[in-house]
Amino acid sequence: MPIFIANWKSNKTTQDAEAFIREFVDATSADLFDKNVIVICPPFTLLSFCSQFIRANDLNIHLGTQNISPFPTGAYTGEIAATQAKEFAEYGIIGHSERRTLLHETDEEIVKKVEQARNAGLMVVFCIQNELTPVPEGVDYIAYEPPSAIGSGNPDTPEHIGEVFEQLHLKNKSEKLLYGGSLKPENIHDFTSVPSIEGFLVGGASLDAGSFAQLVQRFTK
Numbered sequence: 570m571p572i573f574i575a576n577w578k579s580n581k582t583t584q585d586a587e588a589f590i591r592e593f594v595d596a597t598s599a600d601l602f603d604k605n606v607i608v609i610c611p612p613f614t615l616l617s618f619c620s621q622f623i624r625a626n627d628l629n630i631h632l633g634t635q636n637i638s639p640f641p642t643g644a645y646t647g648e649i650a651a652t653q654a655k656e657f658a659e660y661g662i663i664g665h666s667e668r669r670t671l672l673h674e675t676d677e678e679i680v681k682k683v684e685q686a687r688n689a690g691l692m693v694v695f696c697i698q699n700e701l702t703p704v705p706e707g708v709d710y711i712a713y714e715p716p717s718a719i720g721s722g723n724p725d726t727p728e729h730i731g732e733v734f735e736q737l738h739l740k741n742k743s744e745k746l747l748y749g750g751s752l753k754p755e756n757i758h759d760f761t762s763v764p765s766i767e768g769f770l771v772g773g774a775s776l777d778a779g780s781f782a783q784l785v786q787r788f789t790k
């Protein structure tokens with residue numbers, strides 16, 4: 570089943586989140602929720618609210634984190650441990666290129682984050698920048714996101730994504746392969762042709778409920 574993961578990054582307040590979810594549900598027919606896995610990764614500040622709202626309205630929407638602490642619970646000021654996130658989220662994005670470059674996350678730290686997430690029972694969506702990025706054991710999804718495609722309006726070509734996926738298949742076994750980078754309702758159709766693509770990690774276009782709904786609709790058709 571295709572998975573669509575919305576990465577809201579450092580955007581939205583509680584009010585925005587509620588408006589987004591209402592609008593997204595209104596714009597999306599019920600069968601699309603049966604045919605796709607919809608995951609929203611809000612900032613940590615909105616996880617509790619989103620989780621309560623989804624439960625109260627009985628919605629088929631899943632939640633994920635955008636990051637996780639490399640440490641367990643304890644004296645780690647400012648960190649959110651995987652076991653704490655698991656109270657609200659089922660998925661965890663780890664190794665996003667913005668965190669690697671702007672927050673200087675190292676491969677070593679990233680491996681610890683994956684361990685923490687796995688131990689807590691989060692499904693790991695592991696971001697790679699190219700086919701050479703080391704992938705730790707036991708991740709559930711690999712999201713190929715070339716940094717040049719993120720937020721630039723220049724997605725990678727379906728042909729090149731196919732080549733990267735082929736190389737990933739040779740090295741990794743059971744992980745599901747996703748693509749992310751400048752996806753929009755206008756270009757999502759191009760990616761239906763990529764062999765073994767299982768879904769998408771969406772930044773900018775996931776901030777607008779109408780655009781995110783259109784992405785799901787256009788890919789499903």
Ligand code: PGA
Nearest residue numbers: 719720750751771772773
């Ligand atoms: P974008 O971001 O869709 O805005 O290019 C993708 C991502 O960073 O996950």
